[in-house]
Amino acid sequence: MDAIDRNIVNGLQGGFPLCPRPFAVAAQALKLDEEELITRLTRMVAEDVLSRFGPLYHSERLGGAMTLAAMAVPEADFDRVCAIVNNFPEVSQNYERDHTLNMWFVVSAERPERVGQVLDQIAQLTGLTVHDMPKRREFFIDLKLEA
Incomplete structure (x- = not known):
C-alpha cells in the first residue's frame, strides 16, 4: 500500500x-x-490487501443470523484451513490470533439455520472442531483501523 x-x-x-x-x-x-x-x-x-469492499448489513434485523467462531488450527495446516473457511461467502472476517484458538471468523447468513450449516461444513471439510460463540448482548464500538 x-x-x-x-x-x-x-x-x-x-x-x-x-x-x-x-x-x-x-x-x-x-x-x-x-x-x-x-x-x-x-x-x-x-490483491487481498482488503478482504472485501462493500456494505455491512445487520443480518439479524433482516431476518438472518450471525456468529463468531473459533478453531484451533495446527500451524502447518493453517493456510489450507484458511482457504476453506474463506471460500464460504458467509464468512466476512477471518483473523489469525496468538492463542490456542488461533483462527477466529464471523459467519453471517440470510437464514438463521444457514449459520449452523456453514459451521458444520467447515468442520467436515477441515476435520477440526469449530467453536460457535453467538453473541448474547450487542455493543457498538466505532472501531477504525489505521492503515
Missing part, C-alpha cells in the same frame, strides 16, 4: 456516501478522481 491507498482505507472507514454517484463523492473528499478510487479499491481487493 502506498500513501494514497492508506488515505483511502483510513478515509472510507466510518461511512460511504449514499447517493447516485457515491464513488465520485468519496473520491472528491479524498482529493482523487472517481476512476482512480474505483481502480485502487478494485486492485486492493484483488
Whole structure:
C-alpha cells in the first residue's frame, strides 16, 4: 500500500456516501478522481490487501443470523484451513490470533439455520472442531483501523 491507498482505507472507514454517484463523492473528499478510487479499491481487493469492499448489513434485523467462531488450527495446516473457511461467502472476517484458538471468523447468513450449516461444513471439510460463540448482548464500538 502506498500513501494514497492508506488515505483511502483510513478515509472510507466510518461511512460511504449514499447517493447516485457515491464513488465520485468519496473520491472528491479524498482529493482523487472517481476512476482512480474505483481502480485502487478494485486492485486492493484483488490483491487481498482488503478482504472485501462493500456494505455491512445487520443480518439479524433482516431476518438472518450471525456468529463468531473459533478453531484451533495446527500451524502447518493453517493456510489450507484458511482457504476453506474463506471460500464460504458467509464468512466476512477471518483473523489469525496468538492463542490456542488461533483462527477466529464471523459467519453471517440470510437464514438463521444457514449459520449452523456453514459451521458444520467447515468442520467436515477441515476435520477440526469449530467453536460457535453467538453473541448474547450487542455493543457498538466505532472501531477504525489505521492503515
